[in-house]
Amino acid sequence: MTRYDAVVIGAGQAGPSVAFAYAAQGRRVAVVEMAKPGGTCLNHGCRPTKALRASAVVAHSARRAADFGVHVGEVRVDFGQAIGRVHTLIDGMRSGLQESFDSTENLDYVHGRARLVGDPDGREHTVLVTLDDGSETELTTGEVYLNVGNRAAIPPIDGLEEVPYLTEVELLALSELPSHLVIVGGGYIGLEFGQMFRRFGSEVTIVAGGGIASREDADVQQILTDLFTDEGIRIVAGRPSRVSGSTEGVSLEVPDVGTVTGSHLLLATGRRSNSDQLGPDSGLETDDHGFVLTDDRYATNLPGVWALGDVNGRGAFTHTSYQDGDIYLHPPRTVAGRVTTYAMFTDPPLGRVGMGLQEARDSGRRVLKGEVPMSSVSRAKLESETTGVMRVLVDADTEEILGATILGLQADDVVQVVGVAMQAGVRYPVLRDALPIHPTVSEFFPTILGALEPLD
Numbered sequence: 001m002t003r004y005d006a007v008v009i010g011a012g013q014a015g016p017s018v019a020f021a022y023a024a025q026g027r028r029v030a031v032v033e034m035a036k037p038g039g040t041c042l043n044h045g046c047r048p049t050k051a052l053r054a055s056a057v058v059a060h061s062a063r064r065a066a067d068f069g070v071h072v073g074e075v076r077v078d079f080g081q082a083i084g085r086v087h088t089l090i091d092g093m094r095s096g097l098q099e100s101f102d103s104t105e106n107l108d109y110v111h112g113r114a115r116l117v118g119d120p121d122g123r124e125h126t127v128l129v130t131l132d133d134g135s136e137t138e139l140t141t142g143e144v145y146l147n148v149g150n151r152a153a154i155p156p157i158d159g160l161e162e163v164p165y166l167t168e169v170e171l172l173a174l175s176e177l178p179s180h181l182v183i184v185g186g187g188y189i190g191l192e193f194g195q196m197f198r199r200f201g202s203e204v205t206i207v208a209g210g211g212i213a214s215r216e217d218a219d220v221q222q223i224l225t226d227l228f229t230d231e232g233i234r235i236v237a238g239r240p241s242r243v244s245g246s247t248e249g250v251s252l253e254v255p256d257v258g259t260v261t262g263s264h265l266l267l268a269t270g271r272r273s274n275s276d277q278l279g280p281d282s283g284l285e286t287d288d289h290g291f292v293l294t295d296d297r298y299a300t301n302l303p304g305v306w307a308l309g310d311v312n313g314r315g316a317f318t319h320t321s322y323q324d325g326d327i328y329l330h331p332p333r334t335v336a337g338r339v340t341t342y343a344m345f346t347d348p349p350l351g352r353v354g355m356g357l358q359e360a361r362d363s364g365r366r367v368l369k370g371e372v373p374m375s376s377v378s379r380a381k382l383e384s385e386t387t388g389v390m391r392v393l394v395d396a397d398t399e400e401i402l403g404a405t406i407l408g409l410q411a412d413d414v415v416q417v418v419g420v421a422m423q424a425g426v427r428y429p430v431l432r433d434a435l436p437i438h439p440t441v442s443e444f445f446p447t448i449l450g451a452l453e454p455l456d
């Protein structure tokens with residue numbers, strides 16, 4: 001048994017910063033990680049996918065090069081080389097993080113699966129760690145930081161246990177390009193991977209319950225549907241009822257649609273909390289989805305146990321998880337009132353913050369809407385990237401900015417202008433009257449906010 005001042009479970013986005021800060025203060029800290037340091041984002045999430053996306057964007061640009069007067073000859077994608085580049089980048093980042101753990105005084109990095117036996121009085125919690133050789137070690141502490149994240153949710157489809165299927169983890173481990181990738185799920189993961197693999201040369205079919213990007217405004221769904229269809233991706237609206245093996249690889253029965261076949265099957269139907277990995281004796285209170293309930297400074301129902309990152313259900317992104325650690329380390333900051341800005345990295349990307357159209361209609365407020373199609377934005381025209389729309393919603397009475405939806409060139413960065421304004425509580429005339437740079441996408445905010453109309 002070893003005693004620590006604090007134990008961090010999960011080396012994802014939030015826990016390491018808490019561990020490094022405590023170790024620097026001379027406190028004795030253990031970080032327990034069952035997989036690889038860096039969690040989902042570094043190993044099979046944001047970073048490898050955005051590195052791979054860069055290859056897909058280059059392939060797409062090369063195919064369009066002649067439109068810009070540049071002649072490159074036949075475009076051939078070497079998937080092995082593209083994924084090799086990803087692994088080199090990620091391996092380098094991961095070893096940098098591992099070195100930081102290994103070289104930090106007062107910090108022990110423990111590789112194993114942790115179970116929590118929470119002390120309801122908060123005096124002494126026990127963390128039981130199953131090590132790689134199957135043995136168990138016991139850590140005791142007065143402070144536990146849970147940073148255990150999420151994993152892919154596997155949908156209940158008949159026959160699934162009899163066919164090989166992939167989540168993002170196995171997809172990113174492939175060294176050969178699938179000839180036909182069937183993706184179940186039309187959310188962020190399904191769309192980002194679907195477009196990339198199509199651009200690498202796979203046939204791609206997306207089977208999406210509720211259609212693609214189903215949480216977004218209807219026009220955004222339509223633009224993305226048209227874009228994906230134009231790129232040769234087949235979109236099937238429905239939920240598979242049965243999966244089986246076929247000569248090609250897999251075969252899915254989709255009610256009212258028929259049979260969909262492909263060589264590989266990727267499941268991207270949402271995430272589930274890893275709180276169950278902490279064992280049955282944690283004593284933690286969770287909601288119906290397994291997210292650990294916390295107050296605005298991440299305290300759980302167990303005194304001396306805090307939950308940071310995806311596992312607290314207050315965000316589902318690397319930036320929200322990382323910021324949880326930062327907020328926790330800087331009292332009296334709290335997560336209350338956080339404005340979450342986020343992006344889906346299709347090409348072009350979708351940038352989002354605050355309300356969409358339906359939420360604004362349902363809000364009971366008097367809402368004004370300003371929008372322009374990307375085809376009117378000079379920068380987009382100059383770069384021949386005119387797909388998309390820019391939209392901002394504001395409250396007619398209070399002049400609050402309620403939300404923005406930007407699908408188009410550089411939307412992942414551009415939307416942050418609105419996100420910062422919302423977080424700062426800026427009223428829309430301030431953004432309308434600010435001086436933007438020409439020719440940028442952001443220069444259209446004054447135009448949009450100068451021509452607001454009532455939301456129908």
Ligand SMILES: Cc1cc2nc3c(=O)[nH]c(=O)nc-3n(C[C@H](O)[C@H](O)[C@H](O)COP(=O)(O)OP(=O)(O)OC[C@H]3O[C@@H](n4cnc5c(N)ncnc54)[C@H](O)[C@@H]3O)c2cc1C
Binds near residue numbers: 039168274311
């Ligand atoms: C394909 C994909 C693409 C994504 N792209 C983006 C993006 O572009 N931008 C973005 O902001 N977000 C993106 N995300 C989401 C982002 O990766 C997560 O929101 C983020 O990683 C959450 O961080 P976290 O620290 O809360 O958890 P995680 O990063 O998941 O870390 C949790 C860690 O806890 C460990 N763990 C769990 N249980 C135990 C246990 N019992 N014992 C020991 N260790 C344990 C896990 O092994 C893991 O390493 C993407 C996700 C996926 C899957």
Ligand SMILES: NC(=O)c1ccc[n+]([C@@H]2O[C@H](COP(=O)([O-])OP(=O)(O)OC[C@H]3O[C@@H](n4cnc5c(N)ncnc54)[C@H](O)[C@@H]3O)[C@@H](O)[C@H]2O)c1
Binds near residue numbers: 186188213317344
């Ligand atoms: N760019 C980013 O920030 C980024 C990228 C990827 C993932 N992520 C994070 O990961 C999370 C999970 O992404 P995701 O794409 O797996 O989930 P999601 O919740 O975004 O989308 C899942 C989709 O699958 C559909 N679906 C569910 N069950 C189905 C079934 N049985 N058959 C057919 N369709 C079904 C749903 O209708 C939904 O549209 C995101 O919410 C996000 O937080 C973020």
